Amino acid sequence: xxxxxxxxxxxxxxxxxxxxxxxxxxxxxxxxxxxxxxxxxxxxxxxxxxxxxxxxxxxxxxxxxxxxxxxxxxxxxxxxxxxxxxxxxxxxxxxxxxxxxxxxxxxxxxxxx
Amino acid sequence: xxxxxxxxxxxxxxxxxxxxxxxxxxxxxxxxxxxxxxxxxxxxxxxxxxxxxxxxxxxxxxxxxxxxxxxxxxxxxxxxxxxxxxxxxxxxxxxxxxxxxxxxxxxxxxxxxxxxxxxxxxxxxxxxxxxxxxxxxxxxxxxxxxxxxxxxxxxxxxxxxxxxxx
Numbered sequence: 375x376x377x378x379x380x381x382x383x384x385x386x387x388x389x390x391x392x393x394x395x396x397x398x399x400x401x402x403x404x405x406x407x408x409x410x411x412x413x414x415x416x417x418x419x420x421x422x423x424x425x426x427x428x429x430x431x432x433x434x435x436x437x438x439x440x441x442x443x444x445x446x447x448x449x450x451x452x453x454x455x456x457x458x459x460x461x462x463x464x465x466x467x468x469x470x471x472x473x474x475x476x477x478x479x480x481x482x483x484x485x486x487x
Numbered sequence: 488x489x490x491x492x493x494x495x496x497x498x499x500x501x502x503x504x505x506x507x508x509x510x511x512x513x514x515x516x517x518x519x520x521x522x523x524x525x526x527x528x529x530x531x532x533x534x535x536x537x538x539x540x541x542x543x544x545x546x547x548x549x550x551x552x553x554x555x556x557x558x559x560x561x562x563x564x565x566x567x568x569x570x571x572x573x574x575x576x577x578x579x580x581x582x583x584x585x586x587x588x589x590x591x592x593x594x595x596x597x598x599x600x601x602x603x604x605x606x607x608x609x610x611x612x613x614x615x616x617x618x619x620x621x622x623x624x625x626x627x628x629x630x631x632x633x634x635x636x637x638x639x640x641x642x643x644x645x646x647x648x649x650x651x652x653x
Contacts, residue, residue: 389621389623390621392621394616394620394621396530396615396616398611398616399608399611399612399630400562400564400611400612400628400629400630400632401629401630402615402619402620402625402627403626403627404567404626404627427616446493447604449579
């Protein structure tokens with residue numbers, strides 16, 4: 375992955391393009407993420423119901439692909455969705471995937487996609 | 488109708504005309520006059536003045552959406568906000584055609600309550616996620632989808648007149 379691509383994925387997006395965490399239809403938790411870094415942090419903190427809600431709807435996959443323009447992460451999230459994980463297992467797997475990816479992007483010397 | 492310091496005071500005849508119009512706004516001034524035992528020109532004058540003063544804000548058809556075949560989802564959306572931003576959020580909500588009613592409330596917390604219309608649950612969620620949640624000052628949102636309507640009416644002038652013993 376080029377430095378330009380990494381910078382694009384790691385950028386802060388405008389508030390209207392942020393990811394807003396809901397627990398069900400119309401129920402907003404108050405947590406949002408405007409960057410991959412914030413997204414990673416929120417995965418650890420938000421109600422696990424919110425992770426299950428968005429993963430099942432394909433919202434994480436859509437946001438990472440369309441807003442962050444991170445196709446690799448979107449594919450990995452899709453794989454987690456198909457695994458059928460729920461609860462803390464899901465939280466741990468999501469966090470592990472996103473945090474490893476974040477480290478690779480912020481430390482290009484260790485990048486290997 | 489009396490006007491004092493820009494404040495309007497309605498008399499008994501005005502209230503009875505309003506009550507008659509709330510019962511059936513399509514009836515003629517002559518019919519209302521007959522019912523109230525006043526001339527149709529008096530009814531006309533008073534209605535015109537109440538329209539000019541915006542006491543009568545309009546005349547509308549009450550449509551039964553279900554019978555009209557309009558698919559819809561209604562929800563009561565409670566928006567918790569930063570107190571400094573409440574007015575601004577409420578005003579922005581009021582501008583959306585999906586929002587039917589907006590109220591601010593001074594309970595334990597400063598909240599905004601809005602009645603929201605959407606074509607489907609997905610459309611409702613999309614509206615809240617992409618339009619309401621990003622508004623500056625929104626802290627969290629609770630949404631209750633209405634499953635059954637047991638009553639829907641407007642404030643009746645008749646009840647108000649009774650309270651005043653008119």
